[in-house]
Amino acid sequence: MKKPIISGDTITIPSSQEYLTDVDVFIEGILRGYGADESVIADVAISVSELVNNAILHGNRSSDVKTVKVTIARNSKDISITVVDEGQGFNPDDIEDPLADENLLKEAGRGIFIVRSLMDDVDIYEDNGGTAIKITKSIG
Amino acid sequence: MRLSDREQDGIIVLEPKGKIMGGPDASLLHDKLYEFIEQDKKKVVIDLSQVDWMNSTGLGILISGYTTLRNTNGELKLASVTDKIQSLLTITKLVTVFEAYDTVDEAVESFK
Numbered sequence: 551m552k553k554p555i556i557s558g559d560t561i562t563i564p565s566s567q568e569y570l571t572d573v574d575v576f577i578e579g580i581l582r583g584y585g586a587d588e589s590v591i592a593d594v595a596i597s598v599s600e601l602v603n604n605a606i607l608h609g610n611r612s613s614d615v616k617t618v619k620v621t622i623a624r625n626s627k628d629i630s631i632t633v634v635d636e637g638q639g640f641n642p643d644d645i646e647d648p649l650a651d652e653n654l655l656k657e658a659g660r661g662i663f664i665v666r667s668l669m670d671d672v673d674i675y676e677d678n679g680g681t682a683i684k685i686t687k688s689i690g
Numbered sequence: 691m692r693l694s695d696r697e698q699d700g701i702i703v704l705e706p707k708g709k710i711m712g713g714p715d716a717s718l719l720h721d722k723l724y725e726f727i728e729q730d731k732k733k734v735v736i737d738l739s740q741v742d743w744m745n746s747t748g749l750g751i752l753i754s755g756y757t758t759l760r761n762t763n764g765e766l767k768l769a770s771v772t773d774k775i776q777s778l779l780t781i782t783k784l785v786t787v788f789e790a791y792d793t794v795d796e797a798v799e800s801f802k
Contacts, residue, residue: 567713574711592743592774599711599745649783655757657750660782664746667781 551617560621563602565610565635573602573620577631580622584629586689593668594631594687600661601633601683609637609681628670628686636680691715691741693722701733701798702726703769707740710748719748723755732764735797739770749784756788765789769797 563569610616671686791797
């Protein structure tokens with residue numbers, strides 16, 4: 551796969567950070583179409599960027615034969631976005647506390663913490679041998 | 691993200707614009723910061739007024755610059771932090787790390 555593919559409410563990208571902007575434009579465009587306010591759009595966009603970064607770097611380890619799939623869905627009050635990679639998965643309990651004094655000046659390790667802080671719900675599960683993370687945020 | 695820089699009263703002012711989300715655009719800020727550090731220009735203000743948002747990658751770059759400068763007798767300060775970024779600094783407790791000012795002028799003045 552050499553470039554992002556958009557199909558309905560899904561964008562699939564190669565495992566490269568150069569496509570982060572494509573995902574952001576796709577997600578923010580749909581959220582504006584839903585009438586979400588700018589603060590919610592920013593929170594979701596930040597969270598999606600965290601998950602896609604993790605999927606590319608830690609899940610797929612930037613493999614050029616693996617992809618990251620991002621799907622957005624909506625019900626009356628909430629939007630949900632699912633990011634799926636083709637990696638080995640991870641245990642969220644293994645993530646160190648980024649607020650601990652000894653971790654405060656570490657350059658990495660805050661992504662999932664930020665997502666949990668900004669979103670109403672975060673669900674991590676296995677999906678066809680990869681990892682899926684579904685985030686939900688109220689827009690109503 | 692786009693990035694410009696200037697010097698004000700001997701202080702380097704970096705002006706990122708847009709979103710800092712990782713990949714090539716985030717490298718731009720990191721590389722520019724270290725370019726000035728290598729030139730021994732170690733008093734730096736990052737003007738965040740035109741940054742829509744950043745994620746943990748952006749925070750990581752700020753921390754990297756902060757610690758590198760601190761370890762070499764330099765200093766990095768923030769100016770014009772937007773509500774969205776202030777919120778991220780608060781939830782990550784990084785608000786206790788960075789010195790932040792309402793305006794670039796105030797941040798530059800604080801070095802005197």
